[in-house]
Amino acid sequence: MRIALINVQCLEGNNIVPPMGLLMVAAQLERDGHSIRAFDIDPDEEDIISSVTAFDPSIIGLGFLTNTYDKAKRLLAKLKRSLPRSKTVLGGAHSSSVPLETFKNLRPDYLIAGEGEITMSRLCKALERDITSDLSNLDGLYYWRNEAVSFTGPPVPIEHLDELPFPARRLLDFERYLTSPGIMRGYAMDKMTTIITSRGCPYPCSFCASNKVFGRKIRNRSVKNVIAEIRLLSAEYGIKGFYICDDLFTSNSKWVLSFCEALLKEPVKYRWACQSRVDTLSSGLARSMGESGCAQIDFGVESGSTSTLEKLNKKTLNDNVVSLFRMLREAGIRSCATFIIGNPDETEKDIEDTYGLAKSLKADFTVFYYSTPYPGTSLHTMALDKGWLDDKTPYSSGWNHRQACLPLMDAGIGRERLAALRRSMQNHFYFRNYFNIRNLIFLCSVFYSSLLHPSGTIKAVTTFFPVGRLDDLVEGLLINHRRHINIRAMSTLDHR
Known part of the structure; x- marks a missing residue:
């Protein structure tokens, strides 16, 4: 069968994270013998209806986040009108x-x-x-x-991840x-x-819904299987590095040490x-990770207040x-x-403690997010x-803890005041976050893109001024730079 798989993204400054879930489902379906087309698009920026219609799929799969729900809704309606015989799967x-x-x-x-590879595979076989009279299995x-x-019952996490094929990255312009x-x-x-080297996270943080997809139990791929994928990426794309997207990579120290030992034996550093x-x-x-090439570790510290950490059910102390x-x-x-x-019941004193801790850590990159009650989390409930969130708040780009101008949730401090606090704290770390010797060449290329595409630069500046958060300016310039790269790539393809 012909199957179209679509990831509905939201165009952001550094939106170069491939849709791994979609690509893993695609790989499984290809293994089953199906013909697959994959799309990773912002439907408000790029019209794919004609491309999908020309492919004429029997099945259309659509994946999206809360902040792209409205885009997915509009796209799904268009696809249904254009391809009424195609079955749709979310x-x-x-x-x-x-x-x-x-x-x-x-x-x-x-x-x-939940995890889609096996269920999607079996559904496509049934279709x-x-x-399809009995789909209970x-x-x-x-x-x-x-x-x-x-409803056939709760999803069952895939136990043996090595049995899954590597993501079908070649289906996209990778x-x-x-x-x-x-x-x-x-x-x-x-x-x-x-x-991705593992799935699952046992911790019950109130703001996170990762367990709704991957469950609580951590399941690791074998070191051998992960190294094989890295070698493939090196051979096919010449990669120099990788970011491990696991919720909790260091949960199994024995596995991590074995992985580091294996990396040290690889010819590519x-x-x-x-x-x-x-x-x-x-x-x-940490020492073993550093020796094997680990350049950075990201931590969700969340708060400098013990009471706030307790409210978040973080299960950590500072x-x-x-x-x-x-x-x-x-x-x-x-x-x-x-x-x-x-956060819930947080005071300005708690936020001051968080700001103080952030400065004392001297991290290479520091970010402050709004507490966002994503659907499926205990924070959302x-x-x-408590009336901190209007139950009629539509799912849209506003559900973005990273870029939102104002928080969705008002747990007592007030949205405008919270935005002012975030702006002040985030701006303090602006130069430390972005300006270092390593980034000099890239910063020059962003500046060059800004000169070549002044309309995008003007938009970035006008977006920044109402909010005053310097990161918004960075995001706007990165969006402009990303468009410049895409235009240049399309020009190259046209001349081949």
Whole structure:
């Protein structure tokens, strides 16, 4: 069968993270013998209806986040009108977080909650053979039966990840994901991409819905399997580095040490980065990671207030966090610290404590996000119960904890005041975040793009002034730069 898979993205400054979930589903379907077309687009920036229609797929899969829900809704309606015979299947983070609500509101033919590779594979086989009368053996599937919603039961996480094929990256113009500044924040680097070595996270943080997709149990791929994928990426795309997208890469120190030992034996000396928690990294483990090429570790520190950490159900303390960041500097590993403000019952004193901690850590990159009650999280339930969030707030680009001008949730301090606090704190770290010797060449290229495309530069500046947050200016200039790269790439293709 012909199957079109679409990731609905939102054009952002450094939006070069490939849609790994979609590419892994695509690889599984290709293994099954299907013909696949993959799209990773912002439908408000690029019209793909004609391309999808020309492909004439039997099945259309659509994945999206909460902040692209409205884009996905409009795109799905257009696809249904243009291809009324094609079956539509929804998946991804938002669909998994609030599956029943999404299924009823968007009314696709099917919705898959949780990890999609196996269920999508089995669904496509059933559709190809026209045996859809009984789909009860497909985990996490919503579908219509006699105009009523049927659900096959909770999704079951895939236990043996090595059995899955590597992501089908070649289905996209993958070179555009490998351009500078790359994925490591504050560390400009080309030829860097993402890999996933494990799934699942056991921690119950109130603001996170990752478990709705990947479950609580951590499942690791084998070191051998991960190294094989890295070698393939090196051979096919000449990658110089990679970012490990696992929720908690350092959860299994024995596995990480084996991985570091394997990397040291590789002929290519990769630079890589990952995410960790402040309570799962020892000095010995950090030293081994640094020796194997780890350039940066990202931490969700979240708050400098113990009471706020308790409200977030973070299950961490900040007793040793300053010494942890000092240890990373001594090991030659960069650090990224992210914080959340506007949390439940948080006071300005709590935010001052967070700001003080952020300055004392001296991280190489520091970011402050708004506390955003994403659907499927306990924070979302709390926000609705306490009236911090209007239950009629539509899902749109406003559900973006990184770029939103004002927070969605007002837990007491006030939206305007919270925006002012965030602006002041974030601007303090502006030069430390972006301006270093390593980034000089990339910064010059952004400046060059700004001169070549003045309309985008003017838009970036006009977006910055009402808010006054310097990161907004950076985001706007990066969007302009990204468009310049895409235009140049299309020009190159036209001349081939």
